[in-house]
Amino acid sequence: xxxxxxxxxxxxxxxxxxxxxxxxxxxxxxxxxxxxxxxxxxxxxxxxxxxxxxxxxxxxxxxxxxxxxxxxxxxxxxxxxxxxxxxxxxxxxxxxxxxxxxxxxxxxxxxxxxxxxxxxxxxxxxxxxxxxxxxxxxxxxxxxxxxxxxxxxxxxxxxxxx
Numbered sequence: 060x061x062x063x064x065x066x067x068x069x070x071x072x073x074x075x076x077x078x079x080x081x082x083x084x085x086x087x088x089x090x091x092x093x094x095x096x097x098x099x100x101x102x103x104x105x106x107x108x109x110x111x112x113x114x115x116x117x118x119x120x121x122x123x124x125x126x127x128x129x130x131x132x133x134x135x136x137x138x139x140x141x142x143x144x145x146x147x148x149x150x151x152x153x154x155x156x157x158x159x160x161x162x163x164x165x166x167x168x169x170x171x172x173x174x175x176x177x178x179x180x181x182x183x184x185x186x187x188x189x190x191x192x193x194x195x196x197x198x199x200x201x202x203x204x205x206x207x208x209x210x211x212x213x214x215x216x217x218x219x220x221x
Contacts, residue, residue: 156200
């Protein structure tokens with residue numbers, strides 16, 4: 060693999076992740092509010108929670124981890140210890156994000172169990188937890204642009220990809 064191929068893998072992984080965030084995960088976040096959940100039937104609420112737990116959040120974790128693997132493959136192409144440190148911090152960031160996303164999955168599972176046994180009123184604290192987790196995830200995701208900026212400031216420009 061060449062440095063160009065390494066950049067391509069990293070950028071492709073991010074492009075796929077961003078696409079997943081906007082097309083698959085994003086629409087499901089509309090129900091992070093009690094008002095929007097009230098518009099659903101009980102069956103639809105359970106289906107939403109189950110889909111988040113079984114498919115949507117695991118897909119998000121996979122996209123995040125794919126970015127981490129792309130960074131790991133890219134690490135050997137870094138020209139010096141400072142650049143390797145930046146890329147390693149981005150690899151570490153994917154682990155932090157994966158952990159946060161898995162925590163969101165746990166919250167979703169607990170929320171579904173509580174809903175099935177107690178009803179809609181039981182969801183308020185879970186929805187708050189989900190919103191807080193999502194805020195933290197978004198913050199951590201924004202740190203990638205800082206990492207790319209540091210690489211750029213070290214003279215490691217991303218090539219123009221076809």
